[in-house]
Amino acid sequence: MTAISPAGRPLPPAVDDVPAWTDSYFNRTRVVVEKFGDCRVTYAVFLRRPVISAPRLATDWLDAIAARRGTRFDVELMHREGDWVGAGDPIFYLSGPFAQLADLETILLQKLGAPCVAAHNAYQMCVELPQVPFLAMDARHCAGAEMQEMMAYAAAIGSAAAQREGAKGFIGNANDATAHWFGAARGRGTMPHALIGYAGSTVRAAEMFHETFPAEDLTVLVDYFGREITDSLGVCERFPELAAAGRMAVRLDTHGGRFLEGLDPGESYAVLERHAPQAVRRYRSETELRHLVGTGVSAAAIWRVREALDEAGFPKVRIVASSGFGVGKCRVVAEAKAPIDVVGTGSFIPEAWSETYATADIVAYDGVPRVKVGREFLLRNGARRRGQG
Known part of the structure; x- marks a missing residue:
């Protein structure tokens, strides 16, 4: 049975496949809890680096799983979609029956970490070039x-921010x-390099x-034959009406x-x-110099x-410029x-995948604050003041 999001889209893995795709100790935990008695737990879900909330x-997957299992999960979103989130700051608190949540952690974290980091990257790219539209x-x-x-979802959320x-x-x-x-019915694009090779010339x-x-x-595309200037002008001369019309x-x-x-x-x-003389009259790292005056699609x-x-x-x-625009x-x-x-x-796809690892820690059992030592910062403010009981 496949989980379906509120928007009507399938959300893998299917409900019946969850045990096969989750970590085995979560499956065993569920069995133990079912044997000794369920309780209501609250998870704090967070990342260890600053991100954009995505x-x-x-949460759509959680809603779909809850519906299929005939239960209810409560999500308290601490940072709205598109908001900046600090390192270690819970993005949301998730509450529900432990027996129903225990085996979901692996897949839940997979669906959160990478989009949040990619959204942050997309956001940064857009604010660096605010007057330029981007194509994912x-x-x-x-x-x-x-x-x-x-990744498409992440780009859209970072872009909106x-x-x-x-x-x-x-x-x-x-x-x-x-x-x-991106609010569209179809993707955009005209030709890959393969079409240039097939045709035998750019024109x-x-x-x-x-x-x-x-x-x-x-x-x-005008780089296939290494004649970017020549082929750009050749195509314009072949289609002067399109060129003059801005098409x-x-x-x-x-x-x-x-x-x-x-x-x-x-x-x-x-x-x-x-x-842009000011761009080269300051100290530059080797990477920055390559972006300015080096090979490939440089500023020059x-x-x-x-x-x-x-x-x-x-x-x-x-x-249109492409190739390594991080x-x-x-x-x-x-x-x-x-x-x-x-x-x-x-x-905007994260380069250091280890930065995308989201984490979930239970911070309360049947309403009693309790979390492993070192993660007290995840407790709600009142619980921090009272101690862990």
């Missing part, structure tokens, strides 16, 4: 459909299945796409093994001296493409005022 997948391109890096759902501070945030994603998190790939989808705006974009996805066409370290510095590379488009008479052609890179290209129109990224 509890919906976890996380799916290809996810370990299956369940993670894909978690940034939008409340004036950022444009995430305007969509790259696949249909998770587009609902020919653009022609094929436009002939197949004539009503859609045209975004063309065309070039996507920069140059990999980190080479410079964009026409650039090298010296020329990259020269580009930034023309447009973005500026150089903008220069070429404007000089050729295509000022309305937009630039929090640090967003910060650096923002300082360089790089003229990006859209960022495509999946780099």
Whole structure:
């Protein structure tokens, strides 16, 4: 029997599969409690690092499990969805029959930790580039459909938090299945590198796409042959009407093994001296310098493409930048005022997976405060003052 969320979406694992996917000591605990008598417990659920609260997948799953088991769980949300949460601060308190909750902890924590950290990353990226819309391109890096759902949800929650501070945030994603998190029916995107290779030239790939989808705006990858400037201008010259109408974009996805066409370290510095000299006149780490003037999609590379488009008479052609746009890179290209129109990224996926580990500790048994030594900070304020009884 599959658990169904209040929104009508299936929530794995199915109710009958929970014992197989949870840690065995939780299954054994449930059996012991059923033998010696149930009690009402309260869990404090938290992470050990600052995050953005993203509890919906976890709490929806709890609601669905409770309904299927014919019981009730009470969730006291301490931080609303999208709120900042400090390290060790409970995101919610969960109360209910111990026998019904004991075997749910493993899966509950899986559904909470990673979305909260990813939401925090997405939030930071959006506030670093507040005037730039983002497109979530996380799916290809996810370990299956369940993670894909978690990461899309996280990006949407982090984005919404940034939008409340004036950022444009995430305007969509790259696949249909998770587009609902962004208020859309379908994902966005035009062509991968494979289509360029199939067509034999960047211009020919653009022609094929436009002939197949004539009503859609045209975004063309321009790094396949290492001729980002040449192919950007070639596509614009082939479709001048689309370019003039603002219905065309070039996507920069140059990999980190080479410079964009026409650039090298010296020329990259020269580009930034023309447009953002302040960005290179301060101390930079090696990573920051790479984002500014190094290989791949650097700030200098973005500026150089903008220069070429404007000089050729295509000022309305937009630039979509992808390839490694995590929090640090967003910060650096923002300082360089790089003229990006859209960022495509999946780099809100947590890099250090150990940071995503959520924890749940029982803090009360039948209303009596009790928690393991060292976790007293999880007790409610009144219980802390009274001691643990």
